[in-house]
Amino acid sequence: MALQISRGWSMPQINAALDSIGQNQLGYCIKDWQRDGAANLLSGNDVLLLIETGAGKSSLFYLYALARPSEVVIVVSPLKLLEKNLVDRLKSLKIRAACLNADSLIHAQQDGRDIWRECARGEYQVIICSPERLSSDEMDKLLALPQFQTRVGVVVVDEAHLIPVWGKEFRTAFNAIGSLRSRLRSSTVFLALSATLIPGKPTESVTHSLGLAGPRFCYIKRKCTRSNLYIIIRRICHSISTATFGDIEWIMFEIELRTEDDILLMKKTIIYVDNIAQGYRLTLYLRSLLPQNLRHLGSKIIRHIHASTCSKCKEEALAEFSRTDRLSLLRYIVASEAFGSGVDVGDIFRVINLGTPRDANSALQRGGRAGRKIPKGELIVYVNARTWDGVQQHLGLLDRRNSKRAKTQDSDSSENKISICSYFRRLLEAHMKRNCLIQTIQEIYGDDPTILRDEVGSSRPSRRRHDGALKIRRSAHRGPGRMTKEITAKAQALLLELVTDLWLCTPATSATQFEGPDAYMSAEKQSLLVKHIRDLETPGQVRCVLGTDWPYWETHQDQLNAEIQQIRRSVVQDLQANYLKRQAELQKKTSSQLARGPDSEYNSESDVTSAGSDSSDSESIDVPLADIMQATEPCEHSETHQSERLIIRLPARSKASQLVDTTSTQH
Numbered sequence: 001m002a003l004q005i006s007r008g009w010s011m012p013q014i015n016a017a018l019d020s021i022g023q024n025q026l027g028y029c030i031k032d033w034q035r036d037g038a039a040n041l042l043s044g045n046d047v048l049l050l051i052e053t054g055a056g057k058s059s060l061f062y063l064y065a066l067a068r069p070s071e072v073v074i075v076v077s078p079l080k081l082l083e084k085n086l087v088d089r090l091k092s093l094k095i096r097a098a099c100l101n102a103d104s105l106i107h108a109q110q111d112g113r114d115i116w117r118e119c120a121r122g123e124y125q126v127i128i129c130s131p132e133r134l135s136s137d138e139m140d141k142l143l144a145l146p147q148f149q150t151r152v153g154v155v156v157v158d159e160a161h162l163i164p165v166w167g168k169e170f171r172t173a174f175n176a177i178g179s180l181r182s183r184l185r186s187s188t189v190f191l192a193l194s195a196t197l198i199p200g201k202p203t204e205s206v207t208h209s210l211g212l213a214g215p216r217f218c219y220i221k222r223k224c225t226r227s228n229l230y231i232i233i234r235r236i237c238h239s240i241s242t243a244t245f246g247d248i249e250w251i252m253f254e255i256e257l258r259t260e261d262d263i264l265l266m267k268k269t270i271i272y273v274d275n276i277a278q279g280y281r282l283t284l285y286l287r288s289l290l291p292q293n294l295r296h297l298g299s300k301i302i303r304h305i306h307a308s309t310c311s312k313c314k315e316e317a318l319a320e321f322s323r324t325d326r327l328s329l330l331r332y333i334v335a336s337e338a339f340g341s342g343v344d345v346g347d348i349f350r351v352i353n354l355g356t357p358r359d360a361n362s363a364l365q366r367g368g369r370a371g372r373k374i375p376k377g378e379l380i381v382y383v384n385a386r387t388w389d390g391v392q393q394h395l396g397l398l399d400r401r402n403s404k405r406a407k408t409q410d411s412d413s414s415e416n417k418i419s420i421c422s423y424f425r426r427l428l429e430a431h432m433k434r435n436c437l438i439q440t441i442q443e444i445y446g447d448d449p450t451i452l453r454d455e456v457g458s459s460r461p462s463r464r465r466h467d468g469a470l471k472i473r474r475s476a477h478r479g480p481g482r483m484t485k486e487i488t489a490k491a492q493a494l495l496l497e498l499v500t501d502l503w504l505c506t507p508a509t510s511a512t513q514f515e516g517p518d519a520y521m522s523a524e525k526q527s528l529l530v531k532h533i534r535d536l537e538t539p540g541q542v543r544c545v546l547g548t549d550w551p552y553w554e555t556h557q558d559q560l561n562a563e564i565q566q567i568r569r570s571v572v573q574d575l576q577a578n579y580l581k582r583q584a585e586l587q588k589k590t591s592s593q594l595a596r597g598p599d600s601e602y603n604s605e606s607d608v609t610s611a612g613s614d615s616s617d618s619e620s621i622d623v624p625l626a627d628i629m630q631a632t633e634p635c636e637h638s639e640t641h642q643s644e645r646l647i648i649r650l651p652a653r654s655k656a657s658q659l660v661d662t663t664s665t666q667h
Contacts, residue, residue: 053368071153131173160192164205267349346373359421479575
């Protein structure tokens with residue numbers, strides 16, 4: 001029989017009962033702050049809980065629902081994607097739950113059910129809905145029923161930091177959540193949850209909107225800073241308004257992709273973009289960088305999730321991305337805010353924010369998806385070039401030797417042009433001043449600065465992180481693209497020929513006369529040379545690969561270095577030839593697709609910057625141009641999609657000069 005915590009119990013009794021529920025029904029020992037928060041709710045107090053992402057904030061209303069199974073918990077969730085997962089999680093705890101969204105209501109109607117009536121009859125302990133659904137006529141009717149109203153024990157506002165952000169213009173229903181108090185009993189309590197609610201005006205806005213004040217209000221503040229999140233801030237150097245994305249293409253070359261097994265070595269990554277069209281172009285470009293033999297798996301390796309993606313596609317993508325058995329091919333998700341707050345996938349390694357974030361909260365919330373159940377995670381924020389240079393100029397750090405950047409900022413009057421969140425500006429300035437980013441974040445969120453410096457990333461991290469002891473600087477003249485099997489095999493053959501020739505020229509001794517070339521240079525060292533061949537510009541780099549203890553430096557150093565440079569030049573030439581060949585193939589494919597119409601996949605790598613736009617300005621602006629088309633991507637659930645106008649830029653020379661109206665079924 002389920003334990004029922006009465007309203008008349010003392011705090012020690014409630015705490016003991018919560019510990020029992022945690023052990024027996026949740027399967028773990030609850031933490032002090034979880035016990036404190038749930039006990040305050042059960043005692044009739046409103047609670048505002050601020051704690052880092054991934055800490056387990058939702059456990060507070062799990063505990064409430066398990067402690068008082070006869071009462072109803074209303075959860076206000078900002079994203080529909082999270083609702084079904086929350087329902088499944090609650091059902092696993094034997095808590096009856098339902099989400100009130102368009103999809104669930106339609107499916108219930110098709111099954112001959114009425115979810116609103118089921119809620120009125122008390123069939124669900126937890127009801128999940130959006131702020132917009134909360135203010136609907138159907139919810140008004142449900143809340144007006146006395147028998148339902150008396151059962152509502154707690155209203156949970158998830159991601160409460162969105163109230164002052166989205167409630168102003170984007171989703172005004174967020175501002176109306178607090179009005180629910182007037183429609184419920186005075187004994188109903190409110191629980192607000194956030195990981196990135198900044199002290200001061202943002203917090204005051206939330207407490208005022210939800211009516212959190214007085215002696216019956218409990219404010220629980222834990223640290224909001226993630227000590228295992230490595231934060232990197234970079235300047236965008238290439239336009240993100242075109243069909244190519246030079247700043248982040250490196251993620252496709254971290255792993256030498258040869259077979260399907262290599263795909264599983266790619267680190268799970270979410271790339272957040274500003275709009276659907278930008279995400280679509282990025283998705284196609286990243287897929288085009290896959291090796292030829294793996295491109296047929298492109299839609300399984302890299303997916304695009306946004307607000308107009310059908311609910312079934314979102315659920316499938318989240319389920320596939322959540323797999324931890326290392327058999328999932330889905331490694332990269334390009335996403336909008338629809339795949340943002342609340343997504344709980346334990347083994348995401350990296351989050352990339354492409355473009356200046358609207359505020360610090362947004363960037364850190366997105367970054368909170370990384371490193372949740374693995375030792376380390378990574379957040380990379382790419383900042384618009386004008387914003388970056390404007391802040392640098394304000395700090396007196398802009399490189400005046402770069403005449404183009406300096407003149408651009410001088411003509412822009414940068415002080416009037418920089419319009420970013422003041423908190424994110426603090427982060428950007430800290431990065432440029434080489435201050436610790438974690439310490440700056442602690443100051444922003446009012447955390448106790450007790451995290452050790454060696455537990456967090458540097459505020460000026462290197463461009464790339466490398467594993468292992470061997471570190472070779474990437475050459476600026478390493479050639480485009482990846483090392484194919486053919487190029488690698490050719491380099492191996494040339495190096496083996498070189499090693500054999502040098503070995504034959506080496507006087508034999510009694511100890512070496514019966515040994516082969518492998519004794520001169522091991523197969524392992526040869527493999528390392530081939531692996532780094534395109535970056536070996538100097539004798540010092542070759543010495544770094546072979547090690548200072550290689551016994552033939554004095555006799556063969558000059559000849560070895562000269563021949564390795566010959567091999568390197570051959571490799572770079574082959575890479576350049578492959579790149580030009582691929583460019584020609586893609587151009588031919590694009591021309592063919594344009595001739596066939598808008599139903600084919602757009603995959604051009606041409607420079608498609610619109611006429612009159614400044615390529616140095618890397619902000620994406622997706623507006624109807626003279627040359628546009630509507631691109632689509634096939635979906636197995638086409639009946640669940642709604643019409644969507646997706647505008648994709650094309651080269652000015654293309655023949656597509658009209659917008660073709662069709663129903664987009666893009667992931």
